[in-house]
Amino acid sequence: MFGFFRRRYYTERKQTTVEKTENFTPNLVLDLDTNIKNITKMLDAPNDLVIRRLSVGGYQMALLFFDGLIDKDLVNNFIIKNIQSQKDHINEEEVDKKSLLEKLQNETLSISEVVTVTTLDDLTLAILSGDTALMIDGLEELLIIGSKGWASRGVEEPITEAVVRGPRDGFTENIRTNTVHIRRRVRDPNLRFELFKVGRRSKKDLIVSYIDGIAHPQIVEEIKRRVKTIDMDDVPESGYVEQWLEDDFMSPFPQLLNTERPDKVSAGLMEGKVAIFLDGTPFVLLAPLTFGENLQSPEDYYERWYIGSLIRILRYFCAFVALFLPSLYVALVSFHPGMIPSKLAFSISSTREGVPFPSLIEALFMELTMEILREAGVRLPKPIGQTVGIVGGLVIGEAAVSAGIVSPIMVIVVAVTAIATFVIPSYSFAISIRMLRFVFLIVAGIFGFYGIILVYIMVNIHLANLKSVGVPYTVPFAPSFYKDWKDLVIRAPLTFFSKRPTYMETVDKKRMKREE
Incomplete structure (x- = not known):
């Protein structure tokens, strides 16, 4: 019976294509009112969808965003106010619609994140993620303006991994706050954050992080391949990702390390491991995991x-x-x-x-x-x-x-x-x-x-x-890597750690100039 479930599990996980939903999604058209009508129909006219119509130089345009997901001060002071200030500087006879879009993007909007999209799917995903969409009547392309600003929990000490000595900050439910924690600790230009979307309907942000030039390329590619096979409607917590990526779902032992501590993740990245961040959870995954690491703590x-x-x-x-x-x-x-x-x-x-x-x-x-x-x-x-x-x-x-x-x-x-x-x-x-x-x-x-x-x-x-x-899972016990035993049952002096763990087969093997 276990063999049947095991074969079925691995057969399903090898599928790399995700079936598309059967819901029909209309494309953007030239008429502004038609686009707004299609969006509200697709979203079933939600009461928290804000549609702010503007008129600049004779051109009709509209801002779309969800109340509660955006930073209201940013939208009011740096988007609406800046656009309205262009009323006296834009003439319909002198500036065409395409040039107006470029002018707004390059000169008017004092926002760092402004991109152009052409599909209704990109528009709905953006506003559902907390961004603001700017549409101009007569154009089949629009601007997506970064305006995320929902309420979130502040940085606190991790509850599940308390230590007597060490940093007191922990991860939060905001994925960008979590990546900032790592940026502050690992100021390496080779630090990589690769973004994926997981969940057919939720489309949550998932980031695979590693240090290029340290992590083994095959481990990185294998984790990214497994992430791409995630095929479910929603991924509410990193535990779902952990269960999807693990090698043997019948094993009682954890095969990926979950942690709330940024110092633990940054130390793992320096050893050649790969970190997996998921938006909406303070628990970050580290892979690969060995038996001995389950009994280690940053306080050591x-x-x-x-x-x-x-x-x-x-x-x-x-x-x-x-x-x-x-x-x-x-x-x-x-x-x-x-x-x-x-x-x-x-x-x-x-x-x-x-x-x-x-x-x-x-x-x-x-x-x-x-x-x-x-x-x-x-x-x-x-x-x-x-x-x-x-x-x-x-x-x-x-x-x-x-x-x-x-x-x-x-x-x-x-x-x-x-x-x-x-x-x-x-x-x-x-x-x-x-x-x-x-x-x-x-x-x-x-x-x-x-x-x-x-x-x-x-x-x-x-x-x-x-x-x-x-x-x-049992390295460096078996297969035996005797040089790595200095950080297994005992923790040798720091000067003994001139090289990274041998079993990780890192690209850059040295982490200090001092030789053993």
Whole structure:
């Protein structure tokens, strides 16, 4: 069954052509009133569409824009006011319509973004994007004037990726604000931002960013090819793009890194990665992604190397605890009690006296309860959510122990496991660990250590075959690139990073003059 879905998924994604909608779109004509009538009919006469008619030198013209999407001060002071100031300087007998259009574009409008279009599709897309259209009666071409100015959220500290030391600014829902964050940090003339339109109907802006001369050309071209295959009505969030571009949709592991931190994206671009920006979301994607990068944080590089190394080693240990601790406990108690030291075995046995359920059911009950509390804390308002998570965990744990449903040692195991999960920097990777924890827990309750080892081998086989935009997911572990191990489990001193990661096969391999 999985093979059927996999074949269907890859067959559909290889299609590079997008079917056109069946809606009939009329072309621009010479008559101004007819053009306005066609536009209002196409948009079903929306009440927020503003049509401002003007008369200059005997010529009839009209401005079209959507209220709320434009900067009103810009439209009033730099478009309408400037056009009306030309009434006494333009004569219908001396200036023809084509020359009038060029005069308005080159001399009258004091706006940086002014382009000429000739189709109704371009006109509707422009005004729906927040621009202003200027049409002149008797011309089949018009001006699109950049006037975007809708309300947006200001730059704030990222909520999902808080650090003790580092920049406090984060991405917003405005794609231009996000690209400015990168421009401020990467002042390289080779920095590229290539614009794409995604969504049949929404036609949202998507930008693929990379540094020409560093990023591997094949990785860049492969990402752009996959972006061009996106074929859906709307792409509301970068998670849609992530799911469309990933190599294996059946894998529980994230294959593209999502982040709200501009410093993380700029650092990735310097290493040869490719960033994907989508309008309307503060989460930017970075590709390719490797296993070790899920356990890295920008703070590792802002602190001294031995502090960053110790914190990173702690994350690997916590990832192991979050994945294996409940299953190891169940396997030891149920199948291998001889491996437990005698005093500890007696202590566990005494605490489990009177518990009516086997250790597997006990662990599943507590883990499910903890997941419910975690999800409830996320969905509730922030001040209430934290209270519910803490109080709920304490009350339910104490009540379950008092009622004799679970043992105190099980509450400790589940609590330590939950805390270890919070140490993992990547939210998507932490979810993958939480999912696999239940798999290990179930096989440990059925087969003991043998089940844990079997599933562990299967997970490693899957990771060894997994790729992110064609790059092996487990590099530099396997395939082994020993020179890149200095930034894997430990973080070596900065002077050791004279070259970019070997596995990225960057065009420019050096990032500092100092040799190792």
